[in-house]
Amino acid sequence: MRLDKLAKTVDKGCGAIFGISNVFYFTGYSGAGVLVYCDGVFTLLVPALEENRALDTKGVEVKVYYPAKIRGDIQYSSVMEALEKIVGNNPLSVDVSYMDVNTYIRLSNKFQIRDISQQVSSLRAVKDPDELENIKVAGEITSIAMKMAMERATEKVSEKQLSGFIDYTMKNEGAEDYAFPSIVASGENSAEPHHIPTNRVIREGDSVVVDIGAKFNGYCFDSTRTLLVKSYSEELRKVYEVVLEAQLEAIDAVTEGIKASEIDRIARKVIERSGFGKYFIHSTGHGVGIDVHESPYVSFNSNDVLKENMVITVEPGIYIKGKFGVRIEDTLIVTKGKPVVLETTYKLL
Structure with missing residues (x-):
């Protein structure tokens, strides 16, 4: 299972997978979102407008973010807030090649970053x-x-x-x-x-x-x-x-x-x-x-x-x-x- 491969790639600490094609590879979900792995749990963070499409994704907990508190069950205002709460003080493995410079800088200021872009691209390169x-x-x-x-x-x-x-x-x-x-x-x-x-x-x-x-x-x-x-x-x-x-x-x-x-x-x-x-x-x-x-x-x-x-x-x-x-x-x-x-x-x- 691809999620198991990701867990082994992250190994220690937590992981965050950015990029629509990367998230699709590991989950089958093709909308905007970030896949987070921490403490054995996979969380798919999606904006409110993508929630319905994401709910059928297997093997993950779907959580929604939105900048305004439009519903009581929306826990996060942004991806960054969600990562801070989920990851905590753990080191964070990310595929640097699928994130913009601004996101990388913000993550680097919050977490100890480990680049797993080579490992992820190697997984994707060999097709099943x-x-x-x-x-x-x-x-x-x-x-x-x-x-x-x-x-x-x-x-x-x-x-x-x-x-x-x-x-x-x-x-x-x-x-x-x-x-x-x-x-x-x-x-x-x-x-x-x-x-x-x-x-x-x-x-x-x-x-x-x-x-x-x-x-x-x-x-x-x-x-x-x-x-x-x-x-x-x-x-x-x-x-x-x-x-x-x-x-x-x-x-x-x-x-x-x-x-x-x-x-x-x-x-x-x-x-x-x-x-x-x-x-x-x-x-x-x-x-x-x-x-x-x-x-x-x-x-x-x-x-x-x-x-x-x-x-x-x-x-x-x-x-x-x-x-x-x-x-x-x-x-x-x-x-x-x-x-x-x-x-x-x-x-x-």
Whole structure:
């Protein structure tokens, strides 16, 4: 049980888990709140407007805070007051990465703080069967939207229109939300990795980067395809083939026990030897789960080592300002052998 794992992580003293995704991981509750562990008891602190949603949470005592005494059973005016009363003089273990600076400073002035962010991210990085199933379903929904995008990209639609079609399709197919705002970037806009869709109409010769992901039962998916509209240049074809080679070589190396930084090195080496090294301006990948970007991190300076049932992306890219960009991304499950690639649709070319 995840709450038991948290209790072992806290070990001595008390613990407070901040961040919607962290609290959801340990409890299944997805609203605003703080999970507190002290003296063997788990308390879920929620604002009054979230009380009804929180009451069904198993394994915890739900307590409500509100700045005004609107009911006699509301014990706390704020999270800070609740922590002071529950934790007392005990040391407090917290995941520092999921709290803002102001909260950290206030807690540091009240308690002896122990950072357990590394332990929590390690727990979340290795997925259990239910998590893997939710990610797979999110991938199936994303796949339907991606195939639709491939078909409609040739209809002289704008980036905004195509992203709207994508979002509608994901929701219509069962997504509860989008893992992130859908990216549709065409022509020279595709050289911006995190481009915000505009009214630019897709036309012949374009490179169209489509980066999308559905969210299902609290879990994300992440997929990117670069669509090449007919009459594209030989230069664009070459860049696409380099990115695809880099991605396939990196994916082929993914297995339990390999350093995440080595996956980045493999992809980067392919692009560098092709003369495009300076145009690969982001890391090769990241973990995917409740958050679309979470541990492990597949970058040149990552200290993470891949483990079975981690879920990561592999997404090299080349971006030439004023011309075009190409990115190809798959989400995959790490195994003891070759990874399971959660394919959204076949590669182009």
